[in-house]
Amino acid sequence: MQQGHKTTGKTFAFLSSVVILLLIWWLVSLILKNPAVPPPLDALKSFVSAIQRELFTHLGVSLYRVLVSLFLATIMGVPLGIFLGKNPEIDEKIAPMIYLTYPIPKVVFMPIFLIVLGIGDTSKIVLITLITFYQILVTTRDAAKNLEKEYVLSVRSLGAGSWELYRHVYLPGCLPAILTSLRLGLGTAMAVLFLAETYATQTGIGFFIMDSLSRMNYEGMFAGIIAMGLMGFILYLMLDGAEKVLCAWKQRAS
Amino acid sequence: MEHNYISIKSLKADYRQKKQSVVALESVDLSLPKGQRGVIIGPSGCGKSTLLNVLAGLNQSYTGQVLVDNQPPICGGKTALILQEYGLLPWKTVWDNVILGMELRKKSSPEIKEATQKVLEKLGLLSMAKRYPVQLSGGQRQRVAIARALILEPQLLLMDEPFSSLDALSREEIQDSLLKIWEETRVTMLLITHNIEEAVFLGQKIFVMSSCPGHIVQEIENRMAGDYNLRGRVQFLEMCNQLRSCLRGGEYYAAGA
Numbered sequence: 001m002q003q004g005h006k007t008t009g010k011t012f013a014f015l016s017s018v019v020i021l022l023l024i025w026w027l028v029s030l031i032l033k034n035p036a037v038p039p040p041l042d043a044l045k046s047f048v049s050a051i052q053r054e055l056f057t058h059l060g061v062s063l064y065r066v067l068v069s070l071f072l073a074t075i076m077g078v079p080l081g082i083f084l085g086k087n088p089e090i091d092e093k094i095a096p097m098i099y100l101t102y103p104i105p106k107v108v109f110m111p112i113f114l115i116v117l118g119i120g121d122t123s124k125i126v127l128i129t130l131i132t133f134y135q136i137l138v139t140t141r142d143a144a145k146n147l148e149k150e151y152v153l154s155v156r157s158l159g160a161g162s163w164e165l166y167r168h169v170y171l172p173g174c175l176p177a178i179l180t181s182l183r184l185g186l187g188t189a190m191a192v193l194f195l196a197e198t199y200a201t202q203t204g205i206g207f208f209i210m211d212s213l214s215r216m217n218y219e220g221m222f223a224g225i226i227a228m229g230l231m232g233f234i235l236y237l238m239l240d241g242a243e244k245v246l247c248a249w250k251q252r253a254s
Numbered sequence: 255m256e257h258n259y260i261s262i263k264s265l266k267a268d269y270r271q272k273k274q275s276v277v278a279l280e281s282v283d284l285s286l287p288k289g290q291r292g293v294i295i296g297p298s299g300c301g302k303s304t305l306l307n308v309l310a311g312l313n314q315s316y317t318g319q320v321l322v323d324n325q326p327p328i329c330g331g332k333t334a335l336i337l338q339e340y341g342l343l344p345w346k347t348v349w350d351n352v353i354l355g356m357e358l359r360k361k362s363s364p365e366i367k368e369a370t371q372k373v374l375e376k377l378g379l380l381s382m383a384k385r386y387p388v389q390l391s392g393g394q395r396q397r398v399a400i401a402r403a404l405i406l407e408p409q410l411l412l413m414d415e416p417f418s419s420l421d422a423l424s425r426e427e428i429q430d431s432l433l434k435i436w437e438e439t440r441v442t443m444l445l446i447t448h449n450i451e452e453a454v455f456l457g458q459k460i461f462v463m464s465s466c467p468g469h470i471v472q473e474i475e476n477r478m479a480g481d482y483n484l485r486g487r488v489q490f491l492e493m494c495n496q497l498r499s500c501l502r503g504g505e506y507y508a509a510g511a
Contacts, residue, residue, distance in 0.1 A: 150338075154340075158358050159329050173343075248386075
């Protein structure tokens with residue numbers, strides 16, 4: 001019963017937020033009276049029309065780039081992060097390198113990647129992977145480092161070896177932090193994706209938005225913005241759902 | 255002659271604290287016969303947990319002789335360890351926590367299922383099998399930790415202040431349960447506690463430790479331990495007082511002597 005009230009409350013809050021955002025958008029378009037900010041209804045109509053034509057292909061390309069990048073960043077960042085968190089003596093040697101390179105805005109390497117890896121998907125995927133990899137690596141390492149020592153001791157006392165500790169303690173224990181870093185990484189990945197798709201490419205939503213802008217097709221531009229927003233939102237929802245399933249124990253705690 | 259299940263001679267052990275090695279134990283001699291309940295009591299920081307970690311095979315950084323059933327201690331052998339905060343994994347249900355040790359020992363699924371049902375039933379936890387530790391009370395969590403240890407049918411049960419976070423009544427209730435389990439299994443037990451009453455109620459042998467670095471200053475044979483009605487008796491209170499003064503630096507003298 002209480003759970004039902006909670007869900008209804010959440011749905012109501014979500015729908016209210018959507019209505020408020022649409023209202024703000026509509027008011028801004030009314031105040032500015034600028035074709036660059038069309039009213040929500042016009043933009044939505046344009047989105048529905050564009051998605052039935054070329055926007056769908058661009059959306060597919062962008063989705064592919066983001067998903068592959070996040071996947072690569074995860075399969076590299078998670079094992080390495082857990083390994084460093086579990087082995088502080090090795091982390092001590094690696095940490096200065098991470099500390100030095102983490103704050104560098106990796107997006108500045110985009111021209112180098114374009115030259116070295118070409119203008120295809122590879123350069124864009126490598127750039128997004130590199131940026132999100134750091135976020136996942138650092139968050140996972142810190143989570144593994146701060147894991148309760150009692151968990152490790154108790155499972156070791158049962159006879160667990162190194163691999164079993166990863167499987168039963170470190171990976172599930174770090175999972176909430178990994179999913180949080182993925183959610184944060186997703187936001188960054190979308191921003192970098194937009195930037196990467198505005199140069200030397202003719203595919204992707206970033207290209208679609210900038211191409212519409214150059215042709216002063218503002219409604220088309222907004223259709224691209226909506227597509228990118230929706231893509232980010234749906235991916236975010238999927239990560240949220242994954243957390244509910246994979247970290248059910250956290251839900252019970254709250 | 256009684257066979258000593260635990261035999262420790264001239265043990266010196268370190269533990270790591272902020273990248274430094276600290277001597278936790280020095281010249282520790284301790285022996286506990288098979289099937290007895292030993293209790294270690296002493297001030298905070300006297301190395302009690304380090305001693306238990308050595309016996310559980312978790313701390314290999316020691317010198318001297320440590321034998322458990324005539325063998326150097328190893329992890330995952332015939333020894334089970336229950337930690338202060340129980341060491342239950344919050345992401346596993348009660349059932350999954352309990353079966354973990356058997357899974358690690360590569361037991362067959364039917365064997366695991368049968369043993370788990372049996373041990374959960376014995377400890378009154380069967381209805382909570384699908385719950386997560388966070389959904390349990392302190393006493394219930396403690397029972398899960400005991401179930402996880404007992405399912406492995408250990409020969410030695412080590413417990414590091416297992417009842418310290420329980421309220422007084424739950425603590426007494428679970429002390430009684432532990433005693434019942436011991437009566438059924440006759441497992442050798444070594445328990446660390448800060449609680450004088452607990453030491454007198456449970457410990458057939460009480461080892462009093464000094465601090466910095468820890469060593470055994472007194473070994474007390476306690477013949478009244480294990481009587482369920484002991485707590486209200488005058489002798490019990492007398493012995494508690496004697497142990498208290500011993501911990502404060504005085505000498506212990508046998509009750510009635």
